Amino acid sequence: MMKSIVIYFSTSGNTEKAAKLIAKETGSDIERLQAKTAWPTNFDDLAALAKEQSENNIHPDITTDLDLSSYDKIYLGYPTWYEKPPMIIDSFFEKFDLSDKTVIPFSTSGSSTFEITLPYIESMVKGSSIKLEEGFRANSETEITEALA
Numbered sequence: 001m002m003k004s005i006v007i008y009f010s011t012s013g014n015t016e017k018a019a020k021l022i023a024k025e026t027g028s029d030i031e032r033l034q035a036k037t038a039w040p041t042n043f044d045d046l047a048a049l050a051k052e053q054s055e056n057n058i059h060p061d062i063t064t065d066l067d068l069s070s071y072d073k074i075y076l077g078y079p080t081w082y083e084k085p086p087m088i089i090d091s092f093f094e095k096f097d098l099s100d101k102t103v104i105p106f107s108t109s110g111s112s113t114f115e116i117t118l119p120y121i122e123s124m125v126k127g128s129s130i131k132l133e134e135g136f137r138a139n140s141e142t143e144i145t146e147a148l149a
């Protein structure tokens with residue numbers, strides 16, 4: 001049977017809220033990506049850390065253990081940071097064997113489109129057997145229900 005899971009990264013809770021709704025609407029399991037990194041709650045400090053990771057190509061260690069063998073579909077959620085996914089999404093693609101799985105990315109943002117993050121995700125799946133499906137912005141319940149319809 002086709003099984004799906006929502007896997008997400010979130011620091012201030014927006015992507016978490018979206019992930020929970022997507023899991024409920026699609027009957028998927030759900031897991032949050034955790035790292036050893038202590039993500040600052042203060043915006044300026046978080047922005048500085050995000051920038052440092054991005055500029056230095058730092059892929060934070062994911063501490064979440066996941067057995068993905070029974071899933072064929074993964075909804076992958078992340079906030080848009082400087083028009084890209086956070087670097088922990090690089091770590092995600094490195095840590096887990098996603099061969100032959102379908103990945104549907106979604107993002108929350110202040111105002112950026114989902115599509116702005118897409119080239120980065122495309123570059124991560126390039127040359128693999130991962131099937132990338134059309135992703136969506138998940139800023140509101142409306143955006144989510146429309147994307148899943």
Ligand SMILES: Cc1cc2nc3c(=O)[nH]c(=O)nc-3n(C[C@H](O)[C@H](O)[C@H](O)COP(=O)(O)O)c2cc1C
Nearest residue numbers: 010011012013014015079082083108109110111112
């Ligand atoms: C470091 C950083 C960079 C951000 N860059 C963008 C951006 O480029 N475009 C945008 O629309 N929002 C940007 N935002 C806003 C976040 O995408 C938005 O608040 C998101 O919903 C946060 O998700 P979370 O609550 O799951 O952590 C940025 C936020 C942070 C902390």
